[in-house]
């Protein structure tokens with residue numbers, strides 16, 4: 001189905017109408033974890049896994065959504081769109097529709113086909129890819145073009161307000177605005193960004209621990225609450241601190257004793273991670289790969305020990321990678337508690353690195369991991 005021509009035929013045969021087709025990528029975050037909702041910095045790249053959305057208009061007042069991945073079709077009436085989530089994959093496209101309605105749009109009838117190869121529940125933002133692909137498809141039908149950052153914000157709202165996941169802006173932003181062969185340093189306060197070229201001889205090797213990761217509910221949400229509680233303590237003394245983005249390590253030294261031990265550790269991760277992320281972007285831009293790798297290693301330790309968002313499997317994947325030839329830097333990527341590690345690896349060594357890492361991990365953990373050699377890809381777009 002990678003072939004858009006096949007996808008087009010599939011849509012045509014099912015709905016008897018030619019679709020307009022849009023693609024939105026998943027992402028891998030090089031550094032900057034749980035900093036986005038603290039209005040800090042992140043540095044993700046879009047990757048060459050994506051969701052395709054094919055759309056054609058209907059005249060019967062229905063919205064019919066078909067997922068090729070789930071081989072399931074669901075039908076809704078434009079006059080009675082669901083107002084809340086049903087804990088089903090259709091929550092993501094319906095969430096986008098709900099936000100577009102709240103922006104004043106009237107949603108017409110349409111047929112939507114979806115297919116994606118972003119591994120699900122792996123911390124590679126399959127949800128954001130689905131939201132952004134749907135948003136591009138539906139807005140094209142409406143004849144509306146939103147700038148990428150605005151589209152990303154609408155999709156984040158779909159996830160926050162409809163799906164019920166308290167995620168930040170990173171995933172939707174990079175899916176909508178990624179640039180081929182570049183990582184993107186995003187300031188999550190004002191959504192300004194700079195692109196950092198990833199050298200041609202560097203591969204993004206993504207190793208899936210096969211431990212499922214989820215953002216809805218659970219540990220992601222409780223970590224976010226601990227971060228916000230730490231911020232509230234500092235804001236009690238320095239009201240200008242609205243998010244941990246505004247706080248410093250000195251603040252923790254002064255007022256950390258007023259926080260729970262967990263809040264203190266979570267805040268130390270977020271504050272130091274912001275500094276590391278900006279430094280990592282500068283290192284990448286000046287081509288200092290050994291400094292970038294050092295910062296990624298430090299970020300993993302902080303994520304694992306202070307933020308306690310890692311797991312035995314991810315820690316093992318990172319420490320095995322650290323001993324392999326060609327590694328520049330390795331860390332757990334994404335929301336945490338499973339999912340994938342990102343390994344920056346010298347391109348010439350990438351295939352051997354991937355094979356060795358998979359073998360060592362399987363021998364030690366007893367699970368065969370999926371290891372993908374990826375490249376930074378462009379953001380969401382219409383296919384011709």
Ligand code: GLA
Pocket residue numbers: 032033034035036037167168169170171215334335336
């Ligand atoms: C998930 C969320 C993002 C971000 C990361 C952690 O991917 O969707 O907004 O918070 O976790 O960095």
